[in-house]
Amino acid sequence: MKPDNSTTLARAALSRLFEPSDSVGLGLVAMVGPVDALRIARRDLSADTTLGCSLREFLGIADGPRDPLQDGLTRWAPRLADLSPERDLATLRRLGGRLVTPETDEWPEALDDLQGAAPVCLWVRGTQSVPPLSRVAAVVGSRDSTAYGDSVTAELSSGLTERGYRVISGGAYGIDARAHRAALVSADGQGPSTIAVLAGGIDRYYPAGNEELLRSIAHSGLLISEVPPGGSPTRWRFLQRNRLIAALSAVTVVVEARWRSGALNTAHHAAGLGRPVGAVPGSVHSANSAGCHRLLxxxxAVCxxxxxxxxxxxxPLGGEPLGDRARAEAAPTRDQDxxxxxxxxxxxGLPVRSTTTVxxxxxxxxxxxxxxxxxLSRLELAGLACRTGEGWRRQRR
Amino acid sequence: MKPDNSTTLARAALSRLFEPSDSVGLGLVAMVGPVDALRIARRDLSADTTLGCSLREFLGIADGPRDPLQDGLTRWAPRLADLSPERDLATLRRLGGRLVTPETDEWPEALDDLQGAAPVCLWVRGTQSVPPLSRVAAVVGSRDSTAYGDSVTAELSSGLTERGYRVISGGAYGIDARAHRAALVSADGQGPSTIAVLAGGIDRYYPAGNEELLRSIAHSGLLISEVPPGGSPTRWRFLQRNRLIAALSAVTVVVEARWRSGALNTAHHAAGLGRPVGAVPGSVHSANSAGCHRLLxxxxAVCxxxxxxxxxxxxPLGGEPLGDRARAEAAPTRDQDxxxxxxxxxxxGLPVRSTTTVxxxxxxxxxxxxxxxxxLSRLELAGLACRTGEGWRRQRR
Structure with a gap:
């Protein structure tokens, strides 16, 4: 399905106008569509009282003292002068990217689970398609990772990649970077090597120290953002970015997180969406595992x-379970099992070094x-007891 | 309440006759009392068909092909010749111990939660009373502990002892021994320093390497067993001993356990009794934490x-909760909180090093x-923003 140009342009413009998860803006788009929503925001189309009332009902704040639409219009007004979706889309094309919208085939249905907080569009950089939910696992954690966290992250990320999962993370220092790097190394060339969801524009390599990494991801994987090129990675956008990581993933794993950590925010988004969350345990003496233990x-979260x-x-979406069963099979059996x-x-009662009687x-x-x-007969058959001239003794299997 | 001598003698004798958790024997005691149960076992009193039927009903095996009472009588017969409860009780007195039975005031009501598997009596060595459930915490784990497990065990055991809990464990090498030792050091002289529940008799220092430790516990704490003096610590008795540790404790904590470990058995007993179980997390690379992670x-278990x-x-039985809340208060607050x-x-949006306009x-x-x-006015009041001649800038709190 090829979206018409005006819809694409409108979504591109709205993604610059609205901050992520602007419930009023997103509600307006849901009610009148992106093209008219933009016209209303631009005051090219006047919003009548009926629309205002419907929007309040839609947002479940019918009785509030304020008019959310008027508040929205006032909030969006200062950004109207800067709107130039054609320029943004041209930048995107130069970067080898594309705009993924609900009108395109590539739109991940998983994002619809965000309901009123689904993004207006995704700015996507990279040649591969966004994989379906069932093949994506989020591996996230603190920026100040420990050697333990780094090594577990690398193992998880490689292991998931080898099992056909695409690892998604936030492109940050620490756990995120380790997750991306291990996925890049283990990638089999099928689908994106790894996916980074950024809080700023997909042309901004943030943090600067990860520029090389993010360039590699743009090359063999995907960089995704809901804010247009040039957008700053503000704290609000970081927090909202986390909901996209959670929504795009069949499972979210927190490897290391302090007692208060942004990674916990991703975990809570995932839990809120009913998606499974895993946490990696660690030493109780490590502050970097305190957030994981808190989740557990x-x-x-599940350990x-x-x-x-x-x-x-x-x-079940994620293929063959390999956990407890495989491990139980690998564990050594013991005589008494x-x-x-x-x-x-x-x-x-059977002695090992001497014999005994019935x-x-x-x-x-x-x-x-x-x-x-x-x-004794059963134990003898099992090779655990043996009969001697003097009586019975134990035999090691 | 002073139990009459015949009941005490009967229970002492039955604890030698029955293996721990002998459901038929225990059912018989529940139905006819310990004195008549012993007479029936000794064939001094003949068990009529009615009793056999009632016992089958009591055990919930009314339709089974076998007669459990006859099987029991056959099973107990070989041990009848060795019965000498007077001798066992004399040994107990020599050791400074006493027999705790359901007829004595000291009987821990918590054991009644074991229902049909409650022991016939406890052989108790030490001068202190058995503390109530609400003041007892079990700290258990593998014999082959790591340095990490040892240190966490010591911290937990000291911390629990300082908070007025009596630490109970199994007297084994590794985690058990660490738990007892830390409790001995931290003891405040109120109640038993620590409690070891043994699989063999309370006069048998098993394992031999823990003899000094078990002697110290006999001195300032309690040694408890359901088997009479001289009893061997067989594997069956180890497994059953675990149910006593679980039943006597308000909470059971597993510090380190391999994928298959006896400590998990204690945890499962506790969970079966509806008692809370805790597991200490550790490195995912440590086989000694694999059992804890399995429980989580x-x-x-709870982390x-x-x-x-x-x-x-x-x-609530255990006094003031100090977990999340205390830690949240201890954690540093951040500007955006x-x-x-x-x-x-x-x-x-506020720059730190330059200024900006509204x-x-x-x-x-x-x-x-x-x-x-x-x-901006709220942030200024909160000390996070400041107004300068050139405009607004951010201020660190």
Whole structure:
């Protein structure tokens, strides 16, 4: 489906006019469409009282003392002079990017789960398509990561990439950067290597120290933002950016986070969307794991220790679960595994270095002679007991 | 309440006759009392068919092909010759101990939560009383602990002891021993310093390397067992001993446990009794934390990182919760804490090293001039913005 030009232009313009998650602006778009919403914002089309009332109802604030639409118009007015969606789209094309809107085939349906807070459009840079939700896993965490966090992040990100997941993160220092780097290295060339969702424009390499990394992602992966080229990465936009990471992912994993950390914000967005959240445990002495332990403690996140755990957490959409079962199979079996209680009692009573008799075993194990005899035969079959000239002894399997 | 001598003697004898959690034996005691149960086991009193039927009903196996009472009688028979409760009680007195039975005031009501698996009696060594459930916390874990597990155990055990909890554990190497030792050092002389529940008799220092430790516990704390003096610590008794630790504690914490570990058994007993279970997180690279992560992952345990977390988990019985709240108060506040979204947008737009105007802020922040002005006044009051001759700038709090 090819969107018509006026819709694309209107969404591009609105993404500069509205801050992310501007509920009034987004409500207006939902009610009258992007083209008329822009005309109303520009005062080319007058918003009648009926529309104002409907919008208040739409936003669930019918009885508020203020008129949200008038407030919105006043809020948007100072930015009207700067609007030039043609220029922004030309910049985007120069960067090898495209505008992804609800009218395009590439629009990730997963974003619709954000409902009233879905972005008006995505500014996307890179040649690959945005993958479906079921193939995307978010790996996020603090900027000031530890060596432990770095190594776990690299393992998770490589493991997820090898399992066909595309790793999405925020392009920041620390955990985010590690996640992207490991994904770049492990990428198999199918789909984007990794996806960075930025708080500022996709032409702004922020933070500056990650410029090389972000350029690599633009080359083999995807850079995504809901603010137009040139947009500054403000704190508000960072917080809102996190909701996009959560919404685009089948599962969100926090590797390291302090007690207060932006990564927890991403986790809460994911939980709010009903998406599974994983947290990596760490030392209780590490302040960088305190936020993860907080998530585990309050039940917002499930404990994950490797990529298989994350895939399992992602659920049926994410392919074959590999967690507990695979590990249980890998764990060494022990002599007593699968024994009944009486047989276990007999086994307990069998000496390793000497021998014993059925009568003694009966007394030691607290079982009848009959139970001891039948238990011994089962243990003998299992290779755990052996009969000698002097009596019974234990055998190591 | 002073139990009569025959009941005490009968329970002492039955604890040698029955293995721990012998459901038939315990059911018989529940139905006819300990004195007659012993007479029936000794065949001094014949068990009529009615009793057999009632017992089957009591055990919920009315339709089974076997007669559990006959099976029990056969099972107990080999041990009858060794019964000498007077001798066992004399040994107990020599050790400075006493028999705690449901007929004594000291019987911990918490054990009744085990229902059909409650022990027939406790062999208790030490001068202090068994504390009430609400003041007991179990700290358990693997025998092959790491330096990390050791240090966390010591912190938890000291912290719990300082908060008025008595730490209970299994007297084993590793985490158990660390928990007991830290409690011994931190003890305030009120009540037992620490409590070890043993799988063998309270006169058997097992494992041998912990003899000094167990002697110290016998001196200032409590050694408890449900098997009589001289009893061997068999694997079955270890597993059953764990249910006593869980039942006697308001909360059970697993500090370190491998993927398969006896400590998980204690945790499952606690969970089965509806008692809260905590697990200490650790490195995902440590096999010694894999069992803890397993408990966290399957929802059997809550993540605990310090003694305050454990106390909070113990719930209302356990005094004042000190977890999240205290920590949130201790965490540093940040400039943006408590700001409304518009004020946060204004704050984001304020430069630190230069100044800006209300009009520019209005465009940068995407807010109306009125919102910017009122936001600036609030930020100024909060000490976050300051007005200069050239315009507005940000101020660090």
């Amino acid at each position: 403690r309050d039940g917002s 994950v220790t490797d990529a298989a755990d994350v895939v399992e957490l992602a659920g 699968g024994l009944t209680v009486p047989d276990l009692l007999v086994l307990d 009568d003694k075993l009966s007394s030691v194990a607290g079982l009848s002679v009959r139970e001891v005899i039948s238990g | 992952r399957d929802g059997s 605990v990182t310090d003694a305050a977390d454990v106390v909070e988990l113990a719930g 408590g700001l409304t979204v518009p004020d946060l947008l204004v704050l984001d 009009d520019k802020l209005s465009s940068v922040a995407g807010l109306s001039v009125r919102e910017v002005i009122s936001g």
